[in-house]
Amino acid sequence: MKQYEMFELVFSGETLTDRWAQTDLTAEFACGDTAKTVKGFYDGDGRYVIRFLPEIAGEWRWKVTGVVNAEGTESCEPADGSHGLVKAVDTHFEYADGSLFIPFGTTVYALAHQDDDLVEQTLKSLEAAPFNKVRMCVFPKHYDYNHNEPPLYAFEKKAEGSWDVNRPCIAFWHRFEKILKQIAEMGIQIDLILFHPYDRWGFSKLPQQDNLMYLDYLLRRLSAFPNIWWSLANEYDLNMADKSLADWEEIEEFVAANDPFHHLLSNHNCMCFWDATRKNVTHASLQTKGLSEIPRWIREYNKPVIIDECCYEGNLPHFWGSISGQEMVRRFWRCYASGAYCTHGETFLSDDEIVWWARGGVLKGESSKRIAFLRQIMESLPGPLTPKAGGIWSIARLNKEEFEAALPSVPEEMREFFTLFARSIHRMPEQDRTAHLGGEHAWESHCGEEAYLTYFDLQCYGEQTVKLPKDKAYKAELIDVWNMTREVIAESISGETKLTLPGRDNLALLIMRI
């Protein structure tokens, strides 16, 4: 047993021929004051398995009851290289050991539903790519460019042809977990999508009791994996002909209640966001292109915000699958320079219908190299970024009462102008205001007084005046986010300083304390 690594107890027993999803098998693990109860599962061929994720080192006592009765102790060695589960802390992520995790996601929805060669190729691509999170589904996908049958399905079928959730397909789960483990070995987090609407087999239309039985078995098998996040759905709201809002809430509650280790949990939307203020939701997983609202969402949720879908780099005839590498890179910088995170995907037309976003294969786009450059910069910062407040654009977004409260913090000579400005904004219909302010946004964030990151995006400034603490010294670097260059433009500055800039777009300014 090693801290932060999955531990397994395997027992032999009766070979089951029916109804093996909810085997009566429970284990209690205790170490000092810490105790956890986990459920085991039937793994075929008379194998009964209990999985556990020890989060502290030391002597663990365990006791198994149910169809197997056994007990013992295990010495858990301290972690050497493993960091544990990723957790949400304030508005960023940390591993269990306290080290920072900055997600750089990609999307391969039906990764596990391809033949072995293609899966192998995808994993090789991931190994060379800058991504440390992948969004992927348990169920196969039916959609444009997704017409192949998967090698295996999560359940056996009943005689009449419908899915029998009482009989999970052991071969499916073995193959699936092998893939998950290979991904984990590369240090990549799996944002595991439990349901989705793009379906021709009936997995999106199971009765709710079957949904819960499926989840129960899945959680028994996968909860001790240290690198999995629960994403209740891809586009939950397009699966609402079959699952009501109450069904989705029950699903959320069930996953949270049956996961002894409290993996990250989110739910991804097509249109209306899942309510990220709900207690079981650890972070917001948003599909949106309205990135200028990120600071508001971070403030309202007080949780990390990942823009898990912002369109994909490619040339599909679909709106969502046809942005340039340039635009993808812009969206990444908008997110990170706002204190949020972003997820990549690629959708290039291909004669063989192998499109990265769903089936994997090879990366063809121009953005991933630049995402690697961004990741390197983000990981060199002294800590997580949060949106910068206080400028006219953040004050412009305050409501009347908040504005009155904030006004004393505005320099006196600016108050009349800010007031005129705010009074006009407060008269705007909400729709006009949001559209208007969306185009006026500055992507600004900071890490305390240690680092300030601004992405200038479309702005081609010839100069900018920065306002820094007067009692600290800073270095200013100009970053060309597309050409991947970094140039120090000021070695040591403090207080209010005018910087000369080259007057072209797509640049970022990183100011770090020296």
Next chain:
Amino acid sequence: MKQYEMFELVFSGETLTDRWAQTDLTAEFACGDTAKTVKGFYDGDGRYVIRFLPEIAGEWRWKVTGVVNAEGTESCEPADGSHGLVKAVDTHFEYADGSLFIPFGTTVYALAHQDDDLVEQTLKSLEAAPFNKVRMCVFPKHYDYNHNEPPLYAFEKKAEGSWDVNRPCIAFWHRFEKILKQIAEMGIQIDLILFHPYDRWGFSKLPQQDNLMYLDYLLRRLSAFPNIWWSLANEYDLNMADKSLADWEEIEEFVAANDPFHHLLSNHNCMCFWDATRKNVTHASLQTKGLSEIPRWIREYNKPVIIDECCYEGNLPHFWGSISGQEMVRRFWRCYASGAYCTHGETFLSDDEIVWWARGGVLKGESSKRIAFLRQIMESLPGPLTPKAGGIWSIARLNKEEFEAALPSVPEEMREFFTLFARSIHRMPEQDRTAHLGGEHAWESHCGEEAYLTYFDLQCYGEQTVKLPKDKAYKAELIDVWNMTREVIAESISGETKLTLPGRDNLALLIMRI
């Protein structure tokens, strides 16, 4: 007297030394059933002038009363080359003679407040530029890069130093009108800004009675100019410490009531739009970057929409003055391909503080050449464009009741998906919805069944399926909006047709009936 051209009656009389703004001088003009009353003005040196704009050809009788009493007739020849006042017709513009006017504006706020050499240079630049409308102010401008004194002011001063609106400065008006006429001779419409907040002289802080007296004199002098539009303000809402909403409404009412020829009338905002549904307002003159809302505004106002400020091409340290030529051209195409219009401006840092957007000079940017290309295309269309409705993105913007009403028009096989989609949208808070949909927008417009224009903007489609009437034949052209190329990609198509596209961004598709 010529149809659509200004006609002047000039009389000699007493030389006035005080209070000459509101001379008692009125003329009635009548031709057949048409009759108009206009007010004359004192023009200095004992000159009394009456200006009239004959909109129909024929015999006009006139009768002057007040400080001058005279009458006579004039034969008005039919127009030869002049088109008359531009009017708003539905959601587009037409000259009085019924020919289409498609505005392509630029911005030179303080054009008339520069020395003669610079004015001359600006007019030469305008002559070579693609613009047929210029936004410019009556009052001088004080702001960053605008520190020079103007040669003349609109009023004389009182002994104590304040402005005496009873004594308009005749030399100012002579010089100003000379400039207006030079611009008119180039076929350029003047969007004349009557008030603005960027002021150090006190013109923005006149008492309301003085505002009205100034307007009265201005309207007597300028109403018969055939190429002037009234823009009540630049950023009226930043001038609300001195003028209340009621004051602005009174100004609007006064201008409308005292302009016998009903020039176009608008009011330009910084933040909250002036209400373009008001009866005196002929079109919306908007400052905004939220261009995806254009179809809604066109629908709600049922008047032409001009995005009169969408940021300027340049490298100033200001957000609004630092977009690239590329981005300016994108914004122009977004507007025109939505059935709206756009206005240009340039803001390049310059050692001599001569920045086009305020003071004129020479054009330095890269967008104006591409705006010329766009103008050529727009003027080759068979008629005005209106936003295309009916796609998922326009239906997505409907409220619940409108959606239910529109659903039967959706093809049956799409109804379930549209319903799921719409139900989710209707659950969204307005702010989230607007931000979200703003990023999902397709820039699509049409001219009946004669022409269809789509600007693909950021989308890099490798193919697109177009749905055209089955009983008509069309030619499809792919337009590279930056490189200014047009390529016929289909010679004769009808009905549903798949087009192969090059998979890069910044292209437009123009489909014209053959």
